[in-house]
Amino acid sequence: MPHAYSRAEKAHQDNNEGVRLQKVLAQAGFGSRRKCEQIITDGRVEVDGELTTELGTRVDPHKQQIRVDGSRIRLDTRHITLALNKPKKVLSTMDDPKGRFTLRDIVGDRYERIFHMGRLDYDSEGLILMTNDGELSQHVMHPRYEVKKTYIATLEGRISGNVCRRLVTQGVNLDDGLIRLDHCAIIDSKRDETMVKVVLHSGKNRIVRRIFGAIGFPVRRLVRTQIGPIKLGEIKPGSYRVLSQTEVRTLSKEVGL
Incomplete structure (x- = not known):
């Protein structure tokens, strides 16, 4: 009985000049060649939507879709x-x-x-x-996708931890609707200013300044320290x-x- 090849296997057969899958994974930053071989044999890799566990598999990373643990790897060297x-x-x-x-x-x-x-x-x-x-x-x-962004804000005035908690649990009403912080914590507090760390996923214009301005604590300095990971x-x-x-x-x- 003839073997029924999957789409991925057929693509691999037709792509004898392609690159070994473990080499592609290594180039994408998944570790040493040996570690990448283990990733393949552990059944964590899909090529064109199909599970691939053969170490001899060759692929064209620019034409075929390769995923590890469900996440697509990106190898276009033109992208920066x-x-x-x-x-x-x-x-x-x-x-x-x-x-x-x-x-x-x-x-x-x-x-x-x-x-x-x-x-x-x-x-x-x-x-x-x-x-x-x-x-x-x-x-x-x-x-x-609600990518979270982290900021360090220096505020005019001295705020309490209760203010931070209310901004997380209750939020504040702005002209364009209710907004809540995902996280708010006081880093440093002086007589006339407070430094806070805030996390939120809203991408609205000037959102951090508007939030604290609305409750009477204008932002003196604002530094974004993280976007997602x-x-x-x-x-x-x-x-x-x-x-x-x-x-x-x-x-x-x-x-x-």
């Missing part, structure tokens, strides 16, 4: 994703007709068709993600770094890719 530390007085755009400093003044023209995923207002600082991967950008910015870390203001394949894969998984 950056983590950038935006200083104050820099616009979250690539060009400004008034000649003010923009993100282009930081990244230059080194990367083709790169754009920012979300914004920070002119006087805010911290993490901005940039990419030339349109699919990744759409998912990161889409409200459906990506942290600002030690990136200096006005500088950036290229995300690793592992970081891009983790971010992609969080937004459903």
